[in-house]
Amino acid sequence: MSAKPLLLLFILMTGVYSLHAQTRISGKVTDKKGRPLYSASITLKDSYDGATSDSAGNYSFTTTETGSFVLVISASGYQQTEIPLTLDQPELKVDVQVKEQITELRAVVISAGTFEASDKGRTTVLNSIDIATTASGMGDITGALKTLPGAQQVGETEGLFVRGGTASETRTFIDGTPVNNFFYSSVPNISQRGRFSPFLFKGTVFSTGGYSALYGQALSAALILESVDIPDESEGRVNVSVIGLGAGLQHVAKNKKSSWGVNYDYTNLWPAFRVIKQKQDFYDVPVYHTADANFRIKTSATGILKYYGYFSHNKTGFRTNSIDTLGYKDAFGLKNLNTYHNLSWKEKIGRKWRLQAGTSFSVNNDDIDSHLQDGTNKDILLTGLEFKQFGLESRGRFYNLKAVLERRLRNLSMLRFGAEYNYSNERSVYTAYNGLRFDQRVEEHIKAAFAETDVYLTNELAAKIGTRFEHSSLLGKVNIAPRASLAYRLGEESQASLAYGIFYQNPERRYLPSPYDLNFSRAAHYIAQYQKVSRLTTLRLEAFYKKYHNLIKTEPFNNTTVAANNNGYGQAHGVELFWRDKKTIKNFDYWISYSYLNTKRDFLNYPGALTPNFAATHTASLVLKKFVLDWKTGFNLSYTYATPRKYYNIFDDGTGSKIIDQGETPDYHNVGFSMNYLPKLGTKKKGQFTVLVLSVNNIFGLKQIYGYNYSYNNIRRQAIIPPSRTFVFIGAFISFGVDRTDDIINNNL
Amino acid sequence: MKKVFFFSLLLLTGIAANAQSEKYVKSMEKLIQAMDTTWNTDRLVELSNSFERIADAEKTQWLPYYYAALARVNAGYALGKNNAAEQTDPYANKAEELINKADALEANNSEIYVVKKLINTLKLIGDVMGRYMTAGAASAEALAKAKSLNPENPRVYLQEGIDKMNTPPQFGGSVEEGKKILEKSLEKFKAFKPASSIHPQWGESVAQRFLSR
Numbered sequence: 021m022s023a024k025p026l027l028l029l030f031i032l033m034t035g036v037y038s039l040h041a042q043t044r045i046s047g048k049v050t051d052k053k054g055r056p057l058y059s060a061s062i063t064l065k066d067s068y069d070g071a072t073s074d075s076a077g078n079y080s081f082t083t084t085e086t087g088s089f090v091l092v093i094s095a096s097g098y099q100q101t102e103i104p105l106t107l108d109q110p111e112l113k114v115d116v117q118v119k120e121q122i123t124e125l126r127a128v129v130i131s132a133g134t135f136e137a138s139d140k141g142r143t144t145v146l147n148s149i150d151i152a153t154t155a156s157g158m159g160d161i162t163g164a165l166k167t168l169p170g171a172q173q174v175g176e177t178e179g180l181f182v183r184g185g186t187a188s189e190t191r192t193f194i195d196g197t198p199v200n201n202f203f204y205s206s207v208p209n210i211s212q213r214g215r216f217s218p219f220l221f222k223g224t225v226f227s228t229g230g231y232s233a234l235y236g237q238a239l240s241a242a243l244i245l246e247s248v249d250i251p252d253e254s255e256g257r258v259n260v261s262v263i264g265l266g267a268g269l270q271h272v273a274k275n276k277k278s279s280w281g282v283n284y285d286y287t288n289l290w291p292a293f294r295v296i297k298q299k300q301d302f303y304d305v306p307v308y309h310t311a312d313a314n315f316r317i318k319t320s321a322t323g324i325l326k327y328y329g330y331f332s333h334n335k336t337g338f339r340t341n342s343i344d345t346l347g348y349k350d351a352f353g354l355k356n357l358n359t360y361h362n363l364s365w366k367e368k369i370g371r372k373w374r375l376q377a378g379t380s381f382s383v384n385n386d387d388i389d390s391h392l393q394d395g396t397n398k399d400i401l402l403t404g405l406e407f408k409q410f411g412l413e414s415r416g417r418f419y420n421l422k423a424v425l426e427r428r429l430r431n432l433s434m435l436r437f438g439a440e441y442n443y444s445n446e447r448s449v450y451t452a453y454n455g456l457r458f459d460q461r462v463e464e465h466i467k468a469a470f471a472e473t474d475v476y477l478t479n480e481l482a483a484k485i486g487t488r489f490e491h492s493s494l495l496g497k498v499n500i501a502p503r504a505s506l507a508y509r510l511g512e513e514s515q516a517s518l519a520y521g522i523f524y525q526n527p528e529r530r531y532l533p534s535p536y537d538l539n540f541s542r543a544a545h546y547i548a549q550y551q552k553v554s555r556l557t558t559l560r561l562e563a564f565y566k567k568y569h570n571l572i573k574t575e576p577f578n579n580t581t582v583a584a585n586n587n588g589y590g591q592a593h594g595v596e597l598f599w600r601d602k603k604t605i606k607n608f609d610y611w612i613s614y615s616y617l618n619t620k621r622d623f624l625n626y627p628g629a630l631t632p633n634f635a636a637t638h639t640a641s642l643v644l645k646k647f648v649l650d651w652k653t654g655f656n657l658s659y660t661y662a663t664p665r666k667y668y669n670i671f672d673d674g675t676g677s678k679i680i681d682q683g684e685t686p687d688y689h690n691v692g693f694s695m696n697y698l699p700k701l702g703t704k705k706k707g708q709f710t711v712l713v714l715s716v717n718n719i720f721g722l723k724q725i726y727g728y729n730y731s732y733n734n735i736r737r738q739a740i741i742p743p744s745r746t747f748v749f750i751g752a753f754i755s756f757g758v759d760r761t762d763d764i765i766n767n768n769l
Numbered sequence: 770m771k772k773v774f775f776f777s778l779l780l781l782t783g784i785a786a787n788a789q790s791e792k793y794v795k796s797m798e799k800l801i802q803a804m805d806t807t808w809n810t811d812r813l814v815e816l817s818n819s820f821e822r823i824a825d826a827e828k829t830q831w832l833p834y835y836y837a838a839l840a841r842v843n844a845g846y847a848l849g850k851n852n853a854a855e856q857t858d859p860y861a862n863k864a865e866e867l868i869n870k871a872d873a874l875e876a877n878n879s880e881i882y883v884v885k886k887l888i889n890t891l892k893l894i895g896d897v898m899g900r901y902m903t904a905g906a907a908s909a910e911a912l913a914k915a916k917s918l919n920p921e922n923p924r925v926y927l928q929e930g931i932d933k934m935n936t937p938p939q940f941g942g943s944v945e946e947g948k949k950i951l952e953k954s955l956e957k958f959k960a961f962k963p964a965s966s967i968h969p970q971w972g973e974s975v976a977q978r979f980l981s982r
Contacts (some may be wrong), residue, residue, distance in 0.1 A: 027952070059811070059814050061818035061821065061822075063818075063821075063822045065826075065827065066825070066826050067822070067826055068792070068796055068819075068822055068823050068826055070818065070819070070822045071818075071820070072811075072814060072815040072818045092777070096859045096862070096863055097859070555854060555855070555896060555899070557851075602898075649939055
């Protein structure tokens, strides 16, 4: 090799190195609609060179690089765009159009029919502290939800009566699986509380219609609860109140990868009933023992395994003056034993898949005894009234299993599918006055499969489409339930949504077993919603139409009432409004909800289509919350109003059902008040947290009549009223080891 | 002749590598200097973009990502908006993305946790009531971690002092106590020696500014 070419090579190389062939790159960055993009970053990939676009979308920069390069344009909220170019001329003009990115922050939310109460979602209307501090709620989850539109103010029995549906048409789910005895067992004319504390849950979704295909066996509504994960710190708690005592411990591992906890509460209403006169004469004052245990383990960076186990035993017994025969008393006794276990697992599998699996098992035993007693509280058997003396033992076993697989698609789009299995085995033994025993068993296996997809077409338009398939072994039938909803964003804060769905439900257990061939009841929901949500205000308007088919009709059979056929039907339509405002008055938070409901149905023993006795035409609630920092006290007030409800005395004389009396209850008013005092607020010593609570329901003692009971011979009737007009709760909650003052303050400010 | 060739090639690549690192340091120095004299959102975003370019080109250096995140979060503060999450969140989110890249290259660095603290505080002031439990806690946690990683880092005390001054008295804030902590930060600044001309060394003037309030 001679020296010449080598020298040439040398010169060439150094030449390339030192020759500064400058290129000026300039242009304009716009979005698809041609609007200029401000602050976009333009980069010559793998070099230091680039620019940031100005307010007119223009950019320019010079580079000394030569050859082939990629120009990268990135701006938050937009997809990164890459343009290949060759730097071979002094002047390059590159105009770029960038596409909007579909992100959770900007995308429309599919929200028709649902109220979300959690600490994260953008469509959240309440958070968990709101649920605990709503004045009329008395710390009960459903109590707070009753201040939202769609729910009726039914006080004589527990449950959520939603949009013209009965309480049994609303189902509750914890971590995906249904809960079979969410409320304490029914007692005649006294509404029972939910079994679970609102603090067990980090998220609550109350769907008043049109809910997802992941859930079934509910004609009207779904209450979807998500339990808390591993808490931040270990803590112990003690609470003392006028109705009982409780203590608990929650231990979090040092590495925060696992936790376990135990709680025990003892409730005895004796002291409260001494002070607050009850309508009933309690020979067995309600006593509750509840204990629970939990553990939560992080199975990986993205996975968590959670267990919650609950055990409760409660007992009550009371006498009321018998409506059937004057001078005598009806005695009712109830013993309940309930256990509930829920195990759930969430895990990300790879980059695109997520698994959610859950299983729950519960046992519910009720022992009811009913007697007719004379003036000296001795059991007595009267001819014609023998039916008043009986015993009823119910034994329920419930098992649920559910798995949902979720796959991420493009953007935020998602595909979910899975299967569910619900088993119930309910046995009841009815012992008549003469010792005759009637033993019944109802066993059911429901198998379900479902698939659902969330499709985000743009940030403005999204749809959720799903189908659920169910098979009931009891009915020997299958159903297919399509569901769909659509959301369209109208502006920065406002959006419109539509939802449609078909929902199926089995006949209620209490009308089973039946000698007849039965089918599912069916409801179709049509919902239109407008929503405007900013950080401090929420406005929602919703209109709905609901059509019921195949509702259960009942008939007398062997001294009981059984499901006879599916010839019932009904409809409900209405308009609802929700407005929450934390903005107008500083440090003051209020919400207003209003529901208009027009509904008629022919079901059970109704002689035709009637407005059901649990439906009021107009219902409105006003909830106020104010935290006074200087007094370290939060004040909560709520007022609920409902127009009269219908009541009927429906009697079957052997030739069919007839209405032999009917009327309307008076208007319903309830004013609730509660106060939380946090004496430790602002003190520097962390680690102990105390809250004193005073809560008064129906503070003005307004008369509330929910309906009427009729005597067996239809001669007399008696108003159904609450056990006491007013109830007062005073309690202290002390927790150690963790400072929760901040959450209370910040959720009340 | 072959030897000459290899020698010149070696020389050439040597010059190129040197020039590269010199270019890196020079570019960084220039941008860091620009950052010290700027408190304007647009300008800080530009600087953040420039740092990010260097970071993406270099691929293995944590400092450009660190400064890109710092400039970005400061751009959010420079808006001067409280309780306006919709406006400040994009800055916080982008800064978080950048600092996580720095963290991935340089684990357990006190300076990185100071920026994480700044990001979470920016998120917090976007929605104080709604985020006290989340961003507020994360902010405190990041600062504690920064302190545990390097108790001599003056920027830890700078942030601690400013926080104390800005917190309302009902929640345990105090201007006096805050100033005491800032005095402490000044002592730490005096003793602090940055590892190089482009390693973090900002904050002394900020402490003085807050002290003179």
